[in-house]
Amino acid sequence: xxxxxxxxxxxxxxxxxxxxxxxxxxxxxxxxxxxxxxxxxxxxxxxxxxxxxxxxxxxxxxxxxxxxxxxxxxxxxxxxxxxxxxxxxxxxxxxxxxxxxxxxxxxxxxxxxxxxxxxxxxxxxxxxxxxxxxxxxxxxxxxxxxxxxxxxxxxxxxxxxxxxxxxxxxxxxxxxxxxxxxxxxxxxxxxxxxxxxxxxxxxxxxxxxxxxxxxxxxxxxxxxxxxxxxxxxxxxxxxxxxxxxxxxxxxxxxxxx
Amino acid sequence: xxxxxxxxxxxxxxxxxxxxxxxxxxxxxxxxxxxxxxxxxxxxxxxxxxxxxxxxxxxxxxxxxxxxxxxxxxxxxxxxxxxxxxxxxxxxxxxxxxxxxxxxxxxxxxxxxxxxxxxxxxxxxxxxxxxxxxxxxxxxxxxxxxxxxxxxxxxxxxxxxxxxxxxxxxxxxxxxxxxxxxxxxxxxxxxxxxxxxxxxxxxxxxxxxxxxxxxxxxxxxxxxxxxxxxxxxxxxxxxxxxxxxxxxxxxxxxxxxxxxxxxxxxxxxxxxxxxxxxxxxxxxxxxxxxxxxxxxxxxxxxxxxxxxxxxxxxxxxxxxxxxxxxxxxxxxxxxxxxxxxxxxxxxxxxxxxxxxxxxxxxxxxxxxxxxxxxxxxxxxxxxxxxxxxxxxxxxxxxxxxxxxxxxxxxxxxxxxxxxxxxxxxxxxxxxx
Ligand SMILES: Nc1ncnc2c1ncn2[C@@H]1O[C@H](COP(=O)(O)OP(=O)(O)OP(=O)(O)O)[C@@H](O)[C@H]1O
Ligand SMILES: [Mg+2]
Numbered sequence: 001x002x003x004x005x006x007x008x009x010x011x012x013x014x015x016x017x018x019x020x021x022x023x024x025x026x027x028x029x030x031x032x033x034x035x036x037x038x039x040x041x042x043x044x045x046x047x048x049x050x051x052x053x054x055x056x057x058x059x060x061x062x063x064x065x066x067x068x069x070x071x072x073x074x075x076x077x078x079x080x081x082x083x084x085x086x087x088x089x090x091x092x093x094x095x096x097x098x099x100x101x102x103x104x105x106x107x108x109x110x111x112x113x114x115x116x117x118x119x120x121x122x123x124x125x126x127x128x129x130x131x132x133x134x135x136x137x138x139x140x141x142x143x144x145x146x147x148x149x150x151x152x153x154x155x156x157x158x159x160x161x162x163x164x165x166x167x168x169x170x171x172x173x174x175x176x177x178x179x180x181x182x183x184x185x186x187x188x189x190x191x192x193x194x195x196x197x198x199x200x201x202x203x204x205x206x207x208x209x210x211x212x213x214x215x216x217x218x219x220x221x222x223x224x225x226x227x228x229x230x231x232x233x234x235x236x237x238x239x240x241x242x243x244x245x246x247x248x249x250x251x252x253x254x255x256x257x
Numbered sequence: 258x259x260x261x262x263x264x265x266x267x268x269x270x271x272x273x274x275x276x277x278x279x280x281x282x283x284x285x286x287x288x289x290x291x292x293x294x295x296x297x298x299x300x301x302x303x304x305x306x307x308x309x310x311x312x313x314x315x316x317x318x319x320x321x322x323x324x325x326x327x328x329x330x331x332x333x334x335x336x337x338x339x340x341x342x343x344x345x346x347x348x349x350x351x352x353x354x355x356x357x358x359x360x361x362x363x364x365x366x367x368x369x370x371x372x373x374x375x376x377x378x379x380x381x382x383x384x385x386x387x388x389x390x391x392x393x394x395x396x397x398x399x400x401x402x403x404x405x406x407x408x409x410x411x412x413x414x415x416x417x418x419x420x421x422x423x424x425x426x427x428x429x430x431x432x433x434x435x436x437x438x439x440x441x442x443x444x445x446x447x448x449x450x451x452x453x454x455x456x457x458x459x460x461x462x463x464x465x466x467x468x469x470x471x472x473x474x475x476x477x478x479x480x481x482x483x484x485x486x487x488x489x490x491x492x493x494x495x496x497x498x499x500x501x502x503x504x505x506x507x508x509x510x511x512x513x514x515x516x517x518x519x520x521x522x523x524x525x526x527x528x529x530x531x532x533x534x535x536x537x538x539x540x541x542x543x544x545x546x547x548x549x550x551x552x553x554x555x556x557x558x559x560x561x562x563x564x565x566x567x568x569x570x571x572x573x574x575x576x577x578x579x580x581x582x583x584x585x586x587x588x589x590x591x592x593x594x595x596x597x598x599x600x601x602x603x604x605x606x607x608x609x610x611x612x613x614x615x616x617x618x619x620x621x622x623x624x625x626x627x628x629x630x631x632x633x634x635x636x637x638x639x640x641x642x643x644x645x646x647x648x649x650x651x652x653x654x655x656x657x658x659x660x661x662x663x664x665x666x667x668x669x670x671x672x673x674x675x676x677x678x679x680x681x682x683x684x685x686x687x688x689x
Contacts, residue, residue, distance in 0.1 A: 076647055082646055092662065101647075102649060105649055107652070143456075
């Protein structure tokens with residue numbers, strides 16, 4: 001599904017990612033943990049195609065194609081979805097309008113007929129039940145005035161509607177109360193599928209209690225300094241990153257899966 | 258040179274202008290001409306025209322003839338799709354500055370409401386117009402020029418408590434270049450009278466032409482005018498407008514201007530709040546692209562206590578487009594308890610685009626609530642990225658964000674029919 005090889009990337013002239021290697025196979029869930037500022041969101045942004053991050057070397061293969069050759073919107077239509085750590089508010093653009101435009105852009109890209117308003121509403125209402133969201137959110141502007149938790153739920157709603165092949169969830173658990181965390185986790189779990197892969201960026205073991213990852217990676221100093229199974233997350237929860245010690249300063253240990 | 262051209266037009270056309278027999282109109286035209294001739298075309302040395310160059314307009318030798326050489330073959334069917342009120346029950350359509358009865362529909366107006374094209378008025382009947390236009394004719398050099406040449410337009414009157422709630426469409430269509438049209442709109446609303454109207458200026462010619470229009474508004478106590486002005490002029494067109502309103506106690510004037518296209522646009526708009534309880538909403542949106550230019554000079558005069566004014570203008574500037582917004586608020590010394598808000602927000606879409614925005618507050622009363630603010634910003638990269646990351650085309654995402662920025666002006670249109678019409682025109686059906 002996704003093969004990242006020796007990826008280096010900078011913001012401005014500041015190198016942030018310094019040799020990422022990561023392979024995610026179809027159906028797998030990978031968790032990425034790591035200290036603040038280590039480059040987790042930067043990696044997520046590179047996958048989504050953010051222009052202010054410059055890839056200086058390395059490659060990313062997605063479904064057998066060069067992901068870096070695709071425009072932002074092409075990646076989205078090909079099934080890459082990033083749930084943002086900080087979803088932006090867009091006053092004046094209706095939430096339901098965006099959802100419908102996004103879904104129809106994707107369907108058109110795949111040669112499918114666009115959904116009409118009735119068909120679309122039936123679909124989106126179904127997904128909202130899953131996320132236990134109030135329908136009135138549909139008719140508000142994108143994220144405008146949403147609480148932190150509502151924004152995160154709205155991201156997962158978009159994901160549920162768009163049914164991506166590769167979903168990257170950047171700290172979707174941050175800012176969620178305990179009940180909301182369960183709802184979001186249920187939503188995510190319901191989207192697990194042998195053809196769908198997920199990358200969960202998180203700081204907390206708690207999310208991983210609900211969404212069992214196949215692999216856990218530690219990203220520190222722009223590199224993946226350790227990879228393991230779910231037990232690695234438990235270990236980190238108990239001992240913190242200091243436990244990995246000097247490795248967090250950037251020496252590569254094992255990477256990929 | 259320009260003065261000389263208009264001078265010879267004035268001499269050439271004098272006898273063709275309407276109401277020849279009337280000494281009052283003779284005097285009106287002569288004094289208008291004298292005022293214009295004395296001032297000439299304003300230059301950028303003139304404070305009010307500092308950013309606004311008329312050099313290109315001055316070079317054009319445009320015909321001011323009030324009579325059509327030949328009537329263009331237009332049908333309502335061909336215009337309807339472009340009309341802001343395509344289903345208008347009442348409409349007055351003017352083509353190249355002339356009333357077109359075959360395109361208009363003014364029968365069955367509500368009791369107490371009259372809509373009279375100037376060309377249908379006798380000299381005697383027309384004199385009443387002067388009251389509504391008296392204040393505006395000295396407002397700018399071009400209003401004075403209009404006074405000299407004006408031959409056509411619409412005079413709308415509402416008797417006490419009469420109401421025209423089904424909005425009237427006044428459509429000025431220009432089909433050919435080379436002409437200068439001097440048209441007027443006059444609104445006289447008596448006590449409690451109520452009128453909703455959309456004035457639309459639609460250019461169907463890509464050649465240079467000049468629309469020089471004035472609007473006079475008189476609102477008696479409790480009268481309400483809901484007014485939309487829409488400029489969709491041709492790509493080489495000049496549009497200059499002057500509006501002057503006077504508002505008595507408890508009257509309400511809602512003015513929504515949309516300057517959407519045309520090479521050059523200038524609007525001078527002023528209202529005087531003369532008695533307690535008068536309220537004005539003066540909103541607008543200007544959009545420029547290419548080398549277009551739009552200029553709004555507005556002035557709200559609080560002459561009396563307990564009046565409110567709300568002014569909200571937005572601008573979207575692309576290409577090498579330029580715009581000017583100058584918003585003057587004057588609060589007289591005894592206009593206590595004035596509530597006045599003004600804002601002007603601009604979105605710059607290119608490095609070459611430019612806007613000059615200036616609030617100008619002159620407050621002589623002490624117990625007032627006045628606020629103002631102006632901003633100039635750019636498209637938000639994070640928002641743009643977010644929309645594209647959901648699969649939207651870059652252009653689609655951009656349009657959505659531009660509309661999101663600018664079209665909140667629509668929600669402030671108080672008259673539901675006018676709001677729906679503008680909403681439809683500005684964004685079609687698509688956006689939720
Ligand atoms: N636009 C930018 N300009 C300058 N530095 C940036 C920019 N964006 C990111 N950085 C820097 O890149 C580094 C990695 O940031 P990133 O957001 O990827 O970290 P993170 O691992 O997601 O952290 P957190 O856990 O706090 O979300 C940080 O040092 C950050 O300050
Ligand atoms: Mg982050």
